[in-house]
Amino acid sequence: MVFPPFLKQYVALVTAWWNRVKSAHSVWRLTRLYTGLLLSVVAILLVVLYQLSIGQMNRQQQLQMANIIAQQTLLAEQLTTTQFVEQFELQAHSSRQYILSYQTEQQSIGRLSEAPTLPQCPSLSRFPIWLDQYDEIRLVSGCAQPLGSGTLIVAVDDESLYELKAQFISASAIALCLAILLGLITGLIFSVRVLKRINGFNQVALQVEAGHLSARVAISEQNDEYDHMASHINTMLSQLQHSFETIAGITDAIAHDLRTPLSHLRQQIESEILDKQLENLPTEQLESMLQKLDEILFTFSSMLELTRLQQQREDNSQNFTNVNLQQVIIDAVDLIEPITENKHQFIALQLPSPLFIQGDATLLFRAVYNLLENASKYAGDNAQIEVRLTPNGFTIKDNGPGICDSEKEKVFQRLYRIEKSRGVAGFGLGLTLVKAIIQLHNGTIELLDNNPGLTVQITFAN
Structure with a gap:
């Protein structure tokens, strides 16, 4: 399968962002926490909405079915069998939403010609029947209740309710997906903004660690907590740089000021060695002094050269x-x-x-x-x-x-x-x-x- 170029670029961008976010554990944890809270709020709202709409309709149907069963049970106790059958047949054919049937060994009264296998009320089971008002076969939910010498069957045409449930579930899935997408987009924006500021701190820290004491954290115009922290860090770095420059300056000043008289002293020792050699006198002590003096001069030269190298690093003026x-x-x-x-x-x-x-x-x-x-x-x-x-x-x-x-x-x-x-x-x-x-x-x-x-x-x- 060949993917279009824009899709490849999008996948590459998402992958790069995902790897960057995973490496930034704190930002990723905050993104997951925000997305989880957002999903929880949306899920709670969906559950409440379901209970107030579809759940309420479902409970009303169950309550109505329970009332019908209670009503027929009471009538079966008060009326004779003939009277009960007459009123039941009249009510069964007049009811539109509810399908009523009374099944005995001898006859089947109501809108069902034969009794399906159903659980005992209030448990419900779905089964298909032909409904004249719709001129089609529809699925209804019903249950069976023993009544006298027969079985009372009560069913309700809830196919519209089931379709409403399916639509609600689809809408809920879309809402949850949008919540996840919103959480990821928010995490992306948050990570880009926050990680950019954090990376700025890290870059300055790496530069200072490498010896670039003049590095400073950029301060934005937002004047937020990061800018306050950046200001304090810059002040600390300025004081630190001043302290290092002061110490290095004192050391270099001492090395520079002492190098000239020590060089003169070296010349005098060399001259004294030459005079003693002309007079055939021992010069071991003077040569030892000259060697130690050379070590001191070499140390001073190395310290001055070190300062020069560090200044070149700060100024970045070296032509390579x-x-x-x-x-x-x-x-x-x-x-x-x-x-x-x-x-x-x-x-x-x-x-x-x-x-x-x-x-x-x-x-x-x-x-x-x-x-x-x-x-x-x-x-x-x-x-x-x-x-x-x-x-x-x-x-x-x-x-x-x-x-x-x-x-x-x-x-x-x-x-x-x-x-x-x-x-x-x-x-x-x-x-x-x-x-x-x-x-x-x-x-x-x-x-x-x-x-x-x-x-x-x-x-x-x-």
Whole structure:
């Protein structure tokens, strides 16, 4: 069967909305609750309407039939058999709505030539008979009541009532379907409006989580509860951004102000080392001081570079080019190989096909190299390191001691170092810089267990 294009589009839209609503559990629950309440109200109204109309007519028929039975029973007790038969035959032929018949072993009196098998009153059963006024066979409802030496049969022509019942049932089914449709349409409108606002909050939360502290929740002109909440969230984010900028500014100011005198101090130490070398005097102490001073200067430079990367991420002013990530990984591995060979470490490359992304090749190279350097530094001698290129990023695995779950988020903080790694040379800025570079390229970094070891998973947005 070939469906028309508009029907396929409609089904696709309904399916997409259904999947979106099911994923939003709170909105779906509210939609189901509203639809259920609407159906309950409509059902109650239909039941009340039925009882006040068709139910009342049905009860009146049953009451009238009960009165006829009581009347004939009383007459059978007061009149002789001949008198009872005469009045019954007269009443049976004069009644239009009710069919009366009195059946004995000798004769059949009334409008029925023979007695059908019927339940005892007040239970009713339907059976067909020929009605002269309609000149057709119609279904009537009746019952049998023992009376004297015979059986009284009382039936009523309720085919019109049954047709009315059928019409009422059809109308009720249509009303319930319309109620369901109304509930779903209301749920659709509600979900579109509410989910749009909720998704706005979620998008801002994801941006802030990715480091974009300037992200704010849009405020509409409706001035409703969502706008009030958005206003409070924006105020909180502004205060949070100001606090981070203040802390980062103080840190950068200290690093920037101290870098100049420390550079001068370094020049003086180098000059002193040259003078002592000319005089053949020992310079070990000065060289040790120069090494520690270089470490401090490197730390300050890394902190300033980290701030620069974060500002680029906020301003989104970086001009990217098409970068082959496969070649970047190969270049980083070539550079780190001499270090890994000295530690008897093995690097396995899994690069199935090139992966091109928009970015800065130098920064991406630095991120990959820092991750490889960390793996080589902390995995230990004879370690196995694997670099795998994935369809949307890459992973770096090692079989070293790994990082416990409680430390996996903290290692991305500035100057944070795990206690067990303090004996290894480092400044606690490597992973912080890597994360800043990855986020600058609209990517995410995640630390996972390799059992044993650590897996660093990098994923870039399409």
